Amino acid sequence: MEEQLEPNEMIIHLGPQHPMQPGPFRLNLRLKGETVVDADIELGFIHKGIEKILENKTYLQGITIVDRICYLVALVNEECFVGCTEKLLGIEPPERSQYIRVILDELTRIQSHLLGMGEFGEFIGFVSMFMYTIREREEVLSLIDMITGARVTHSYLKFGGVRDDLPDGFKEKAIPVLNNLKKSVGDFEEMFHTDRIFRERTVGVGVLTADVAKNLGVSGPVLRATGVPFDIRKNEPYLIYKDLDFRVCTETAGDCFARVQVRLNEIRESIYILEQCLDQLPSGPLFPENTYYGRRTPVMRVPAGEVFHRVEDPRGEMGMYMISDGSDKPYRVKIRGPHYPTLQALPPLIIGTTVADVAAISGSMDGCTSEADR
Amino acid sequence: MAIVIPESIIPLIPWIRGIIGLLLIGIIFIGAMGAVWLERKLSADIQTRMGPCRVGKYGLLQLVADAIKLFTKEDLKPLNADSLLFNNANIFMLGSVFLMLVALPVGAVFINGVEYPLAVTQMDISVLYIEAVSALSIFGIFMVAYGSNNKYSLLGAFRNFARMVGYEVPLGITVISVAAMTGSLNIVDISSAQGLHWNIFLQPIGCFVFFVSLMADMGRLPFDQNESEEELIAGWITEYCGMRFGLGFFAEYIHMILGSFLVALLFLGGWNLPGFIANNSVLGLIAPTGFLLIKATFVLLVIIGLRWAVPRFRIDQVVDLSWKKLLPLALLNLVWAVGLGLYLGA
Numbered sequence: 001m002e003e004q005l006e007p008n009e010m011i012i013h014l015g016p017q018h019p020m021q022p023g024p025f026r027l028n029l030r031l032k033g034e035t036v037v038d039a040d041i042e043l044g045f046i047h048k049g050i051e052k053i054l055e056n057k058t059y060l061q062g063i064t065i066v067d068r069i070c071y072l073v074a075l076v077n078e079e080c081f082v083g084c085t086e087k088l089l090g091i092e093p094p095e096r097s098q099y100i101r102v103i104l105d106e107l108t109r110i111q112s113h114l115l116g117m118g119e120f121g122e123f124i125g126f127v128s129m130f131m132y133t134i135r136e137r138e139e140v141l142s143l144i145d146m147i148t149g150a151r152v153t154h155s156y157l158k159f160g161g162v163r164d165d166l167p168d169g170f171k172e173k174a175i176p177v178l179n180n181l182k183k184s185v186g187d188f189e190e191m192f193h194t195d196r197i198f199r200e201r202t203v204g205v206g207v208l209t210a211d212v213a214k215n216l217g218v219s220g221p222v223l224r225a226t227g228v229p230f231d232i233r234k235n236e237p238y239l240i241y242k243d244l245d246f247r248v249c250t251e252t253a254g255d256c257f258a259r260v261q262v263r264l265n266e267i268r269e270s271i272y273i274l275e276q277c278l279d280q281l282p283s284g285p286l287f288p289e290n291t292y293y294g295r296r297t298p299v300m301r302v303p304a305g306e307v308f309h310r311v312e313d314p315r316g317e318m319g320m321y322m323i324s325d326g327s328d329k330p331y332r333v334k335i336r337g338p339h340y341p342t343l344q345a346l347p348p349l350i351i352g353t354t355v356a357d358v359a360a361i362s363g364s365m366d367g368c369t370s371e372a373d374r
Numbered sequence: 375m376a377i378v379i380p381e382s383i384i385p386l387i388p389w390i391r392g393i394i395g396l397l398l399i400g401i402i403f404i405g406a407m408g409a410v411w412l413e414r415k416l417s418a419d420i421q422t423r424m425g426p427c428r429v430g431k432y433g434l435l436q437l438v439a440d441a442i443k444l445f446t447k448e449d450l451k452p453l454n455a456d457s458l459l460f461n462n463a464n465i466f467m468l469g470s471v472f473l474m475l476v477a478l479p480v481g482a483v484f485i486n487g488v489e490y491p492l493a494v495t496q497m498d499i500s501v502l503y504i505e506a507v508s509a510l511s512i513f514g515i516f517m518v519a520y521g522s523n524n525k526y527s528l529l530g531a532f533r534n535f536a537r538m539v540g541y542e543v544p545l546g547i548t549v550i551s552v553a554a555m556t557g558s559l560n561i562v563d564i565s566s567a568q569g570l571h572w573n574i575f576l577q578p579i580g581c582f583v584f585f586v587s588l589m590a591d592m593g594r595l596p597f598d599q600n601e602s603e604e605e606l607i608a609g610w611i612t613e614y615c616g617m618r619f620g621l622g623f624f625a626e627y628i629h630m631i632l633g634s635f636l637v638a639l640l641f642l643g644g645w646n647l648p649g650f651i652a653n654n655s656v657l658g659l660i661a662p663t664g665f666l667l668i669k670a671t672f673v674l675l676v677i678i679g680l681r682w683a684v685p686r687f688r689i690d691q692v693v694d695l696s697w698k699k700l701l702p703l704a705l706l707n708l709v710w711a712v713g714l715g716l717y718l719g720a
Contacts, residue, residue, distance in 0.1 A: 124686060128420055201688060
């Protein structure tokens with residue numbers, strides 16, 4: 001980039017430490033005045049080597065490691081890892097466990113979307129938005145805390161089930177929170193739709209087309225905002241999603257406004273799913289009966305084989321490809337996170353826009369660099 | 375309880391006025407600290423937080439604690455910074471704000487029915503003077519940006535220039551409309567003339583344009599593109615720390631307070647309240663200044679509240695807004711004001 005620099009241009013680096021970033025990555029911008037002429041992205045500042053670590057840990061220990069891929073969506077990562085292992089083991093958790101897992105997945109989705117929206121508000125200069133959403137998120141985190149005993153990294157899922165049952169009075173605690181959240185989401189939507197400055201900053205900014213998104217492998221709300229109804233929960237249902245009633249939220253515009261709108265609608269759908277789950281929650285054991293899988297699964301050997309399992313992360317498609325050689329540790333785990341492809345869509349989108357839009361577009365992607373780097 | 379004021383005090387009034395004015399200017403400094411506290415509390419209220427509440431009652435001493443922190447911080451300077459500009463820019467900015475204080479009346483005292491404004495000086499072109507020196511702070515910002523040798527700062531300063539060029543024009547035109555209608559460039563005359571008809575009712579468009587332009591002039595959100603911490607970290611002030619940052623911060627708040635006074639004086643009737651006639655009682659002496667303070671505080675609250683309630687414009691949208699929307703409105707207002715002035719004058 002340095003070589004192409006013309007006399008009236010300059011390069012600025014957004015990052016690796018910069019207020020607009022969800023985690024350290026570097027965005028090199030070639031600027032002509034305020035306009036971005038060229039952009040490229042450098043990843044790797046927060047590489048943790050999780051795939052390699054997983055090879056050296058037993059399957060049970062791996063659960064705590066995948067929590068750390070992205071702290072926001074720890075439970076979904078666990079779901080993916082445990083789902084892979086269960087496929088290899090050939091077991092399926094009983095219905096009650098599946099319901100509890102779905103409840104946790106959806107709560108995770110809600111809190112992740114809330115944080116993402118709040119950060120986005122902050123990136124376009126609306127600092128109060130962050131406070132509004134973080135307050136709602138706190139309630140949701142408390143619900144997760146009730147079930148798992150932790151707010152961020154849970155280690156809650158076990159092979160064939162979940163560690164603990166739902167606590168007493170969970171439904172009674174959850175219903176008011178969800179109702180409250182429904183109202184808040186309505187408020188946020190009204191705010192986004194009526195605020196002229198917000199609309200000016202987001203409508204038509206950072207338009208991603210469906211073709212480009214598909215070619216880059218973008219998934220999740222960013223893809224659905226371009227009009228592609230792709231959602232793993234519908235297209236390749238896991239757990240009990242096939243029995244639940246929900247719709248895939250799409251928008252057609254593909255701009256920042258559409259992405260935020262998709263997230264708002266998804267929070268509503270998640271609340272609807274949660275209500276169904278809480279109503280239909282069957283009783284029964286947490287682990288498959290007559291097996292030795294349970295709360296205290298011992299160190300176990302997993303049959304040799306290769307398996308791919310994917311789940312719908314709040315940010316898109318989270319997949320893991322696991323190879324087992326029959327020992328107590330996975331031979332290889334390849335993680336396909338949703339945010340790495342989404343980040344690749346960032347440079348083409350920001351070329352031609354201004355510096356202020358870089359923050360808006362990057363924020364509307366709702367990224368997690370930690371997960372892109374792994 | 376009327377106070378008998380001897381006639382012999384009249385020749386001393388310019389001196390007394392000057393002393394009181396200076397005292398009030400000192401109070402404005404405390405007011406700036408109050409504004410910081412107010413902003414923190416109000417923003418906390420808007421965001422459903424508590425705000426400062428540990429240091430002193432209701433967190434009132436928080437700013438003292440902050441000042442101690444700023445004073446004791448290490449004075450860091452970037453290696454390639456231009457010392458002359460870097461060291462003096464914020465002092466220059468604070469100085470340019472002080473210059474505004476010189477001509478700005480912060481109240482008035484009525485003695486035997488005669489009005490004596492509380493200002494350090496009385497000049498016939500005080501409105502023009504205030505406008506002129508308030509635009510000086512832009513040079514301070516550019517000194518900071520150029521001196522600190524930082525690309526973010528430079529971008530912030532560019533934005534500041536683009537914005538300033540756009541907004542000084544409607545700001546000036548609305549001030550001219552007010553002056554044309556009143557027939558004077560003296561801010562005291564403009565304020566006194568609004569005994570019954572406040573300019574906000576006579577020129578609502580002018581008031582709106584003036585307020586928006588003033589917000590842009592002061593660089594408050596939604597017009598703080600020069601700082602915009604999300605993309606430019608802190609814009610022009612990125613490289614500053616400790617008390618150097620504190621000076622700029624202080625200048626910004628004093629500018630804000632003086633801006634509120636300006637709105638109150640030019641459009642909200644100054645120290646007048648319809649139906650109130652000052653006599654020689656204690657109330658009569660204090661009330662006009664009190665009215666002005668209340669009005670200015672109200673404007674200040676609006677300015678502070680707006681910051682936390684709206685997102686930020688992009689710089690091209692800001693410039694668009696100024697040239698395509700505010701400038702035509704300001705010109706329309708000028709025609710209206712001149713017509714109204716002729717009609718009222720006749």
